Amino acid sequence: QVQLVETGGGLVQAGGSLRLSCAASGLTVSTIGVAWFRQAPGKEREFVAGINWSGSRTTYADPVKGRFAISKDNAKNTVYLQMTSLKPEDTAVYYCAVNRRGVAGPARENEYDAWGQGTQVTVSS
Numbered sequence: 001q002v003q004l005v006e007t008g009g010g011l012v013q014a015g016g017s018l019r020l021s022c023a024a025s026g027l028t029v030s031t032i033g034v035a036w037f038r039q040a041p042g043k044e045r046e047f048v049a050g051i052n053w054s055g056s057r058t059t060y061a062d063p064v065k066g067r068f069a070i071s072k073d074n075a076k077n078t079v080y081l082q083m084t085s086l087k088p089e090d091t092a093v094y095y096c097a098v099n100r101r102g103v104a105g106p107a108r109e110n111e112y113d114a115w116g117q118g119t120q121v122t123v124s125s
Contacts, residue, residue, distance in 0.1 A: 002026040002114040004096050009119030012086055016123070020081040022096030022116060030054075030074040033099040035112065036081045038092035038121075045095070045109065049081060053102030061107075063089070086123045093118040 008020040022034065035050035049060045049070040058070050069082040079096060097112035106112070 004116035006116045006119040009121045011122045017084045022079040033103045034079045037095045040092040047107040050105030052104035057104045059105030088123045088125045091123050
């Protein structure tokens with residue numbers, strides 16, 4: 001069965017960096033679209049970044065443009081989210097999700113076929 005495992009979260013000071021990883025099993029990341037979402041306390045889950053099946057197209061939510069970068073390593077069957085210049089408002093549980101259509105960036109959760117369990121990112125001021 002499909003399994004997505006996010007790692008790399010933690011506590012970091014504002015201005016710092018983290019790299020999140022989403023390791024996939026039961027599917028091949030080179031054939032699917034992958035996205036990162038996040039959910040802050042008391043807020044709805046929101047789209048952060050997406051990458052298409054080939055890695056040729058990426059898309060980002062406005063609050064993270066220029067600070068976050070999504071990428072994939074097909075050999076490791078893993079997708080990454082490099083986060084830089086972190087802000088306290090980036091504090092959230094971060095989830096990866098996959099869509100078998102292979103597209104980048106659908107923002108609606110129902111466009112995705114599988115989800116990871118999430119990893120906590122906390123940015124202190």
